[in-house]
Amino acid sequence: MPGKLDDDHELIKKAKHGDPQAFGDLYECHAPAVFRYLYAHLESRMDAEDLTGEVFLKAWQSLPNYIERGVPFLAFLFRIARNALVDHYRQNNRLEARAPDDMDGYHADESAGLTELISNRMEHQQIIRKLGQLRPDYQSVLTLRFFGELSPEETAQVMNRSVGAIRVLQHRAILALRQQLDETG
Amino acid sequence: MTGQETIASILEKHPQDAAELRLRLESLTWLVDSRKNLDPRQGFISSSRAYIEHKIESISPQSFWQRVLRRYTPQRWVFNIVAPAILIVLLVLVVNSLVLSAQLSIPGDPLYSTKLTLEDVQLSLTFNRVEKADLYIQLSRERTTELVELALEGNYELIPSAARRTETVMIASLHALNNIADQYQASERPMLSELRETLTNEIYVLNLLKSSSPPAAHPGIELAIQTAQSGLMALH
Numbered sequence: 470m471p472g473k474l475d476d477d478h479e480l481i482k483k484a485k486h487g488d489p490q491a492f493g494d495l496y497e498c499h500a501p502a503v504f505r506y507l508y509a510h511l512e513s514r515m516d517a518e519d520l521t522g523e524v525f526l527k528a529w530q531s532l533p534n535y536i537e538r539g540v541p542f543l544a545f546l547f548r549i550a551r552n553a554l555v556d557h558y559r560q561n562n563r564l565e566a567r568a569p570d571d572m573d574g575y576h577a578d579e580s581a582g583l584t585e586l587i588s589n590r591m592e593h594q595q596i597i598r599k600l601g602q603l604r605p606d607y608q609s610v611l612t613l614r615f616f617g618e619l620s621p622e623e624t625a626q627v628m629n630r631s632v633g634a635i636r637v638l639q640h641r642a643i644l645a646l647r648q649q650l651d652e653t654g
Numbered sequence: 655m656t657g658q659e660t661i662a663s664i665l666e667k668h669p670q671d672a673a674e675l676r677l678r679l680e681s682l683t684w685l686v687d688s689r690k691n692l693d694p695r696q697g698f699i700s701s702s703r704a705y706i707e708h709k710i711e712s713i714s715p716q717s718f719w720q721r722v723l724r725r726y727t728p729q730r731w732v733f734n735i736v737a738p739a740i741l742i743v744l745l746v747l748v749v750n751s752l753v754l755s756a757q758l759s760i761p762g763d764p765l766y767s768t769k770l771t772l773e774d775v776q777l778s779l780t781f782n783r784v785e786k787a788d789l790y791i792q793l794s795r796e797r798t799t800e801l802v803e804l805a806l807e808g809n810y811e812l813i814p815s816a817a818r819r820t821e822t823v824m825i826a827s828l829h830a831l832n833n834i835a836d837q838y839q840a841s842e843r844p845m846l847s848e849l850r851e852t853l854t855n856e857i858y859v860l861n862l863l864k865s866s867s868p869p870a871a872h873p874g875i876e877l878a879i880q881t882a883q884s885g886l887m888a889l890h
Contacts (some may be wrong), residue, residue, distance in 0.1 A: 489707040496703050504699075505692040514695070521694075522702055522709075529710045592691040615685040616692055646680040 478582040485532055488559070492532075496525050499543060503550050510554055511609075520557055524550045524613035543619055544626035550617075551609075551627060560589060561646055567608050602649050703835045733782075760800045760872045761819075787830035791849050794820070794827045794885075798856040802877045805863040805871070813874030824885040850889050853882045 483491035508517035756768040797820035
């Protein structure tokens with residue numbers, strides 16, 4: 470992990486000097502975690518992909534302020550991701566869902582088999598349904614810790630709580646999830 | 655949970671905590687399994703990386719000050735300064751016109767109580783004895799003018815209460831004049847003559863009005879005349 474942090478530090482330094490390649494490396498390194506976190510909250514894979522891109526574009530724009538704030542880079546990214554989710558929910562309440570052709574930049578992968586697609590979709594629906602039954606803060610702590618792969622310290626930064634509070638919250642969230650798994654089967 | 659270990663093998667190693675551990679391990683297993691289903695589709699990260707790199711070349715990072723300045727355009731700054739200034743000016747104009755209207759009001763007007771309150775405030779903020787005596791005389795003149803205006807407008811039913819108010823302020827004026835009589839004789843004399851002149855004029859006008867008013871109004875006007883006369887007597 471320290472090696473990764475040092476790499477991040479170097480890449481961030483280069484990105485702050487306007488190096489798109491360095492930011493691309495950061496993207497490649499952290500985008501899967503951000504995507505998983507977003508996809509665990511969203512019905513549509515395409516929305517999650519779209520939002521992942523948005524999160525990194527916003528991160529790029531806010532990069533000059535990043536060091537001054539003294540927040541770990543992942544926590545910084547996930548804060549943006551959390552806000553992007555809130556904005557997305559707000560927008561979704563107001564706007565009709567966009568047509569797939571409307572998505573700016575990239576398109577769904579059509580090469581995957583139909584059976585696999587349906588199976589993935591059903592499993593994803595189940596994850597959303599089970600997590601959706603939990604309290605919002607339980608959902609946040611589980612998705613940040615297990616899907617976003619954040620450390621307790623980083624999770625604490627994203628959720629604006631102490632590390633101790635995050636550990637307690639995680640413990641309770643895991644027990645609540647077990648109960649949920651029992652109930653829904 | 656990695657390698658060859660299973661939930662059962664871990665529970666066997668820690669039988670005393672088995673119940674608690676089972677719950678946690680089952681949840682954790684579910685979370686770890688679920689993570690696989692949330693992974694991005696193959697090729698997404700590399701294709702979107704190219705898109706992101708292409709996109710950010712056209713967007714330069716913005717510093718804190720750039721973002722603040724972009725948010726607060728010159729028009730917005732002007733608006734932020736001008737809007738409160740206009741509001742303050744409007745507020746001052748409204749308050750000013752209210753005060754002016756109150757000062758011109760007579761008994762029975764909606765703003766008359768405001769006028770009396772403003773006078774009380776003015777009195778309580780006047781600490782110099784000579785200035786206070788002068789203010790009382792001005793108020794006496796104001797009350798007597800109100801009496802005349804009430805009679806002229808035919809509001810005879812309001813004259814008795816107005817006469818009582820005149821009496822009160824006149825007594826206060828006489829007290830104030832007595833207070834400064836020893837030390838400020840030079841200042842007292844013009845004030846005395848001013849008050850005397852006011853009361854004499856008022857008695858003259860009220861007598862004129864009495865002769866032209868209906869008999870029902872006479873008691874009220876009489877009371878006002880008596881008040882003014884007693885003030886004159888006290889001055890002598």
